[in-house]
Amino acid sequence: MTPNLQAIVDEIVAAMAAETERGAPARYIPGLAALSTDRFGMAVVTADGATAMGGDAEMPFSIQSISKVFALTMALGKIGDQLWRRVGREPSGNAFNSIVQLEAEHGIPRNPFINAGAIVVADVNLSGHMPRESIGELLRFVRFLADDETIVVDEAIARGEAETGYRNIALANYMRAFGNIHHSVELVLGCYFHQCAIAMSCLQLAMAGRFLMLDGMQPGAGRVISPRRARRINALMLTCGHYDASGDFAFRIGMPGKSGVGGGILAVVPGKASIAVWSPGLNASGNSQLGTLALERLAEATGWSIFRARA
The missing domain is CATH 3.40.710.10 (DD-peptidase/beta-lactamase superfamily)
Incomplete structure (x- = not known):
């Protein structure tokens, strides 16, 4: 020390x-x-x-986008470097919830830490699961890392995000139009909003x-x-x-x-x-x-x- x-x-x-x-x-x-x-x-x-x-x-407190670090770690464990076909690794230079670059870059988010990139990561982690199972898997991973079983999702925060997250809904639908979201937008966003509410x-x-x-x-x-x-x-x-x-x-x-x-x-x-x-x-x-x-x-x-x- x-x-x-x-x-x-x-x-x-x-x-x-x-x-x-x-x-x-x-x-x-x-x-x-x-x-x-x-x-x-x-x-x-x-x-x-x-x-x-x-x-x-x-x-x-609600960790929000810090959850993207743990979700990314899980996604890389599932599909490895294949993830980088769907998400970039460059700084965006724009706000975290910007939609500006997605059209020019054909629905591929600049990196996994902007909202669009994290939504793609949530789509990867959802594969083979129902949303409840996917967020449960992430929650168990975070509890394991912290060595603390008391960590929970703040359901009130998750509901509030689902009710007001229009820009995230737009991002997910836009990427779905480019084929970069493979599951139902509603299911993917359910996972994303809940991970942010940990x-x-x-x-x-x-x-x-x-x-x-x-x-x-x-x-x-x-x-x-x-x-x-x-x-x-x-x-x-x-x-x-x-x-x-x-x-x-x-x-x-x-x-x-x-x-x-x-x-x-x-x-x-x-x-x-x-x-x-x-x-x-x-x-x-x-x-x-x-x-x-x-x-x-x-x-x-x-x-x-x-x-x-x-x-």
Whole structure:
């Protein structure tokens, strides 16, 4: 464990409590709009098994697009590199729910972390299952990674997304028109909305990210994915994990990371740490305002960055 890591986390939590620019919660998803921007949590799990956390680190929140990391891992386990025939691996340069590029690129989403790409991944994971079985499989996988059977889907959030997710419905139908969605749009979106509504705390999320910190190994459980696949998922998180702000996140923080509009961010320092932060207030790019700032401070205080040689 990095010396004084708990003290560093405590200092960051105190600094975030004093911040006046806190962003605004996502207004377009029922259940998220009313969340208080006063909330902030942080948890760090290191490669040697130590844990440091503070603030609201044990309060569950809707992980939203962070779920795309776990869904992608499952899809790659099912069909391997065949996935890349249906989803690209490049940054989009557009908002996470943009439809602009799909027509020019014949219904192939730029990457698996924008909404269109994640909907294709949900279609892959649905193969051979009913929706309830598919989301159950993903939920069991997340519980396994976090070593916590209490993780659940927030059904109220899932219902709210289904009732208001018109843009996602449009994305799915558009890709279906190009033949890149193979199942019923309603069934695929049911899986997608439920995966986004998985509720986890910072501690649970940091625990779940350990396999990406450790080249695909899960402490106490063995290998989850190959080292090569772990590196590739981390690469996608670095280049695409914060949508059109991914470059700025890499520039400022230098860690693979995946954000969600629920205010959470999962960040990975290969060989060093798995980190989760949460604060519902979002910046203009749809990423947690305080979460991003907290990770920047953590990187400065610890020297953690993939652009720095490992000690």
